[in-house]
Amino acid sequence: MALVHFPVINKQGEIVTSSVTTLDVHDIARISRTYGVETFYVVTPLPAQQALVQRIMDHWLTGYGAEYNPSRREALGRVRMAPTLDAVQEAITRRTGRAPRTLVPDARRFARSISYRRGREILAEGGPFLLLFGTAWGLEPGLVERADWILDPIEGMPDYNHLPVRAAVAIILDRLLAPREAPGP
């Protein structure tokens, strides 16, 4: 999985680099760990932001935090920094021997958007897969277009669509990866 800070769009639709939110790194690390995501990549080209995430990770992985809060250490142990999405795809290809296929959730519905049920079937076919989440107002549209699959919007109330990205990640991983309940009577 990757949380992308560039290229994303702002409220005006311009392509920007968003700031890393340390809270998102913490929350999404735990959520990823809960659902068995192998690696959670934080993608930002800005060295100062990479250093910030590295400091958080060092604190919880080897500093005082590691002893104080082992569950956080365990979650952050699966976080990696990456300067670009290309670097993420190269890392996955190097490790698995195959280029990952990409899934992208999007708040809009496209002709080729797929249901979460279909998404589960695709994941069952075997990876590697790369699930992309955009920050700010979402991924640069070309990234969405080039994705192998686009997932349906999360449908809550049709007139309100303002979930924090950490909540969207929780919901989407639950829909794609949670063990299914046995069919009811």
Add this chain to the structure above:
Amino acid sequence: MALVHFPVINKQGEIVTSSVTTLDVHDIARISRTYGVETFYVVTPLPAQQALVQRIMDHWLTGYGAEYNPSRREALGRVRMAPTLDAVQEAITRRTGRAPRTLVPDARRFARSISYRRGREILAEGGPFLLLFGTAWGLEPGLVERADWILDPIEGMPDYNHLPVRAAVAIILDRLLAPREAPGP
């Protein structure tokens, strides 16, 4: 829905009052609004903590924030402070003419725990319902025992169970309240 800061338990199992996390109020207000929860009650008996939440709400409902971020205003418009759970139940009873029946998610599985599928059936029977979330290490055990229904644990990886409460709320509301996808082909 209620986010309970007292009575909850700490790591040692002692009954404590936890601190309100402003981020939880913001995130959970948006998540609640997304899934059509009528009112999100923040339950704390501590006047200083109530004042803190009130200040956040005033900022976003009537202050500079209301103009700057209307979607946040809309979400926070459904937040209410309550000193106790009894006060929440009285408010719901007053408004609806019936005492709410309570559902409680819990990280442990009980003999009477129900699936989320069963939870959806119960909600379809008609309310009022009150969904309780504990902060810190969870609701005081007596509250869980007295609930009308206890929901199954969220099952991710069996060896890791450290979701932030705001992530748990997102997942549980999605499981209980999201419109269901049409059955696949």
